[in-house]
Amino acid sequence: MGFDILSLALIFCARVLDVSIGTFRIILVSRGFRNIAPFLGFFEVLIWITALGHVIKNLNGPVSYVVYAAGFATGTFIGMKLDSLISIGYQSLRIITTEKVTALPLTLREEGFGITTVTGRGMKGEVMLIYTTVPRKKVKHVLEIVQELEPNSFITIEDVRSYKSGFVSSGGFMSTLGRGAVKRK
Template sequence: MTIDLSFVLDPQFFSLVILPLLIFTARVVDVTFGTLRIIFVSRGLKLLAPVVAFIEILIWLVAISQIFQNIGSVVNYIAYAAGFAVGSYVGIIVEERMAIGLMLVRIITHHDPKNLISALKSNDFGVTVVDAVGKHGPVRLIFLVVKRKDLETVIGMVHQHNPNAFYTLADVRSANGGVIPHLYRKPRRWLSGRYRKGK
């Protein structure tokens, strides 16, 4: 039994189906790289950002050239716009999976954070604790800088030891000194009150 694929070469099928799919795919990849480039620039990754920018603009030129060659096709416009939207989403997902960079964690708690502080220190996190006064009385402020890959572990400790604590997260462009677990250490995940090494 043979399958006739000659329809793929039909000019009308190519212009209405194949070409829009190629434009859509190119735009998804292009915007994904663009999202990563912006993140790399914000993280100060001077080597990765230019490489990603080169790939991004190369793919963009290929996609836009096809649009101009078929400028009257509404299907190509839709494929281009849809690829931009999907690429933005995919870029964010990829960046979250890569988890590059450092985060500043600020924790504010009314309750005694002794157990939380002990858990953080026992897992090699540098902790700074400050006494302060909030709206409802004395509070403790806990500051620490962690790798994004370790953020889940830290938040798990907060939920375990001080579930009602208020915390905020902020990106850190760079850090010097202090106690931050080794850059290449595999992250540990919080699971059922225990730590397991990330795979």
């Protein structure tokens, strides 16, 4: 039983490519970037049909099934990595600190982040809540500032599907890709 190495390589690469595109497409849709999804979906299915055609030609070899599945798994991994590398979209951070007087709000504002502060009551007394919405690629910078100034803060991070008015720091081209579907007026 001979295997056509070129066909197996094509099956694997096609699955990696189409599943990477599919994973990334689903992530974009879930974040509200719907403008680009149909375009990506077209190429995803075109590549998938090519891969499936090669698998059907090699029905006598279970190796092609394994290669097909391995391409799927690899494509899923690459799609998720692509999402974290490109960092499209926005995230909201909720920072809770027990310090009554802190340099954190001032520092975040000086760094260009729009923030809202609220005084609240936690389990052990008064707390300060700081809310901000930033491009995903700037979240790491905010976390570094918080770690430096208030290392014991409690922080939650959530994806933002849409927002309406207010001040959101600019994230450049990639954070505004498909912004018409994200920013609500």
